[in-house]
Amino acid sequence: MKRWRSPNVMIAIPGASIKKLLMLIILGCMMMFMLVGALTSLRPEYRPSSSSLNDMAAHFPEETFIRLFALENRYFAQLLPKDRRQTNYSSLLFRLATSINPDDPRSLLGSELPGFALYDSKILIAGEGTDYTNMPYESAPPLEAMLAERQASVDELEQANKNEDEKPVPPPSQTTGGKKVVYIYNTHTHESFLPALKGVTDPDLAFHPTVNITKVGEKLAEELEKRGIGAEVSKIDIVSELLKKGMKYSQSYDMSRQTVVAAMKQNRDLHYFIDIHRDSRRRNYTTATIHGVDYARVAFIIGGENATYEKNLQLATALHQLLQKKYPGLSRGVIEKKGAGTNGKFNQDLSENAILIEVGGVDNTFTELFRSVSALADVFSDYYWQAEKVEAPAPAEKK
Numbered sequence: 001m002k003r004w005r006s007p008n009v010m011i012a013i014p015g016a017s018i019k020k021l022l023m024l025i026i027l028g029c030m031m032m033f034m035l036v037g038a039l040t041s042l043r044p045e046y047r048p049s050s051s052s053l054n055d056m057a058a059h060f061p062e063e064t065f066i067r068l069f070a071l072e073n074r075y076f077a078q079l080l081p082k083d084r085r086q087t088n089y090s091s092l093l094f095r096l097a098t099s100i101n102p103d104d105p106r107s108l109l110g111s112e113l114p115g116f117a118l119y120d121s122k123i124l125i126a127g128e129g130t131d132y133t134n135m136p137y138e139s140a141p142p143l144e145a146m147l148a149e150r151q152a153s154v155d156e157l158e159q160a161n162k163n164e165d166e167k168p169v170p171p172p173s174q175t176t177g178g179k180k181v182v183y184i185y186n187t188h189t190h191e192s193f194l195p196a197l198k199g200v201t202d203p204d205l206a207f208h209p210t211v212n213i214t215k216v217g218e219k220l221a222e223e224l225e226k227r228g229i230g231a232e233v234s235k236i237d238i239v240s241e242l243l244k245k246g247m248k249y250s251q252s253y254d255m256s257r258q259t260v261v262a263a264m265k266q267n268r269d270l271h272y273f274i275d276i277h278r279d280s281r282r283r284n285y286t287t288a289t290i291h292g293v294d295y296a297r298v299a300f301i302i303g304g305e306n307a308t309y310e311k312n313l314q315l316a317t318a319l320h321q322l323l324q325k326k327y328p329g330l331s332r333g334v335i336e337k338k339g340a341g342t343n344g345k346f347n348q349d350l351s352e353n354a355i356l357i358e359v360g361g362v363d364n365t366f367t368e369l370f371r372s373v374s375a376l377a378d379v380f381s382d383y384y385w386q387a388e389k390v391e392a393p394a395p396a397e398k399k
Contacts, residue, residue, distance in 0.1 A: 121342075124302065124313065125320055127333035128288075135335055136279045136299045136358045138188070140249050141207055160366035172228030174385065179269040181384075182224055184217045184276065185234035187256040187346075191278040195365045203280060203362040209237070216359050217276045219370050223377030229384055232267065234259050253343045260347050260354075272384075273354040275346060277301075279361040286361030287368065288329040296360030296368040297332050298323070298376060303345040303356075304338030311352030315383075319355075322379035330375060332358075 070077040121135050192208040194200055214237075221231035236259050238252055247255065260273055279286055279299065288297045300316035302309055316334045323331040338344040348354040357376070360369050 121338075122304065122336040123333060124336050125317060125334040127297075127299070127320070127324075127331045128329045129285075130299075130333045134281065134285045136281065136301065136332070138277065139204065139280050141190075141204065160370050169223075169226040172226070172381075175228035176230040176269075178230060180230040180232040180267055181269055182221070182229060182231040182272040182274065183234070183260065183263050183267075183270045184221050184231055184274050185236075185256060185259060185263075186213050186217050186276050187238055187252045188277055189214055189237050190239045193278065193360070193364055193366070193369070194362050203282070206278075206362040209240075213276055213278045213359075215366065216278075216369050216373055217274075220274070220276065220373040220377060223374050224380065227377060227381035229377075229381055230269075232263065232270065234263070253345070253347060257347050257350070260350055264350065271351075271353055273347070273351050275354075275356040277356060277358045279358040281361045283361060283363035285332075286364055290327055290329060293371065294368050295327070295330055295375065296364040296372040297330055298360075298372055299332040299358040300334045301346065301356040301358060302334060302336045303343065303348045304336040305344030306346075306349040308352060309336075309348065312348045312355055315353055316355050318383050319376075319379055322382055323375065326379060327375045330372065 067077070123130060123132065123135065190207040190209055190212050192206050192212040194203065194206050196211050197206065197208060200206065218233050221233045224231040238255050238259075239249075241247075241255050242249065242252060245255075256275070264270060286297050288295050300320055302313050302316055306312065313334065320331045320334055337346075346354075346356045348356070359372055359376075
């Protein structure tokens with residue numbers, strides 16, 4: 001019987017092909033190392049990082065990412081309005097190529113006009129009369145304005161306190177039991193008001209070391225206490241601390257952040273953090289007349305660069321809606337700020353219950369300001385006690 005033998009199979013590989021393959025591998029490794037070396041040798045501001053990727057993603061609307069998810073799971077498409085479920089690829093490509101949003105002409109002006117990007121904010125909820133031409137803004141004061149000695153009218157401040165004291169608040173039916181649950185501070189402590197500064201008419205000079213926005217914060221704390229809500233007020237002068245440490249005015253939020261963090265460590269009962277500011281707009285934008293009485297209008301500012309800003313937005317939205325209901329026209333709305341020329345977080349990443357409130361403008365009187373913080377304390381107490389009722393544990397069932 002003959003044995004079956006498998007035929008020998010020989011595969012011939014040309015030596016030239018092996019050399020080419022090896023050369024490609026070597027060249028690929030060299031290119032990879034050169035690329036990595038080039039990227040790591042760049043200056044820090046030019047290196048690819050999570051922040052740069054975040055900035056790149058910021059050019060895409062939220063709808064783009066939802067549509068990407070919808071490619072895998074069509075139920076994500078239900079989150080989009082029916083008339084916007086089809087992707088406009090031409091608009092998207094144009095936006096990627098030029099960094100210009102066809103639906104927002106500000107994207108063109110912002111890249112062409114110096115300083116225009118400072119006003120590139122987003123109206124999340126528009127109050128009465130609020131549009132992109134009159135949103136709140138802050139101008140950094142010149143150093144001379146910060147250091148200049150000015151005479152303030154103490155009489156105006158005392159009269160404002162007297163007017164508010166004549167309006168008694170009924171004793172609260174419930175209290176926080178002595179606990180301080182609200183922390184109030186002012187990042188721009190020297191922001192002041194022209195009616196309180198003798199002989200000053202230039203809005204760019206509305207600054208004072210003592211008669212300033214801190215009085216509004218103190219008044220808000222008093223009004224909250226009257227309604228049974230314990231409030232703690234920061235006594236740290238941020239501007240003075242900046243000058244002592246040789247820091248710039250643009251670093252104000254870095255300094256105020258330290259005070260908030262310290263307060264959070266010292267008092268674990270603090271749950272709400274309110275940064276009170278003064279707007280730089282003039283009186284016609286920052287004053288509302290309600291039932292024949294003038295109030296300083298308020299605006300809620302949300303930091304768009306805070307990763308969890310939705311929680312802060314919920315608080316601002318609730319307060320805005322309560323003001324609309326009880327004091328129509330007092331709130332200018334809820335504004336999102338991010339990008340160049342602004343802090344973008346405003347310390348709101350420290351707590352989901354942190355907000356920034358612009359109270360009045362350079363032309364408002366302390367009487368108008370105090371009326372507004374009284375109204376603000378009124379609606380905040382409604383919100384606070386309702387939230388406490390919702391979060392309170394249900395009573396145990398009797399067996």
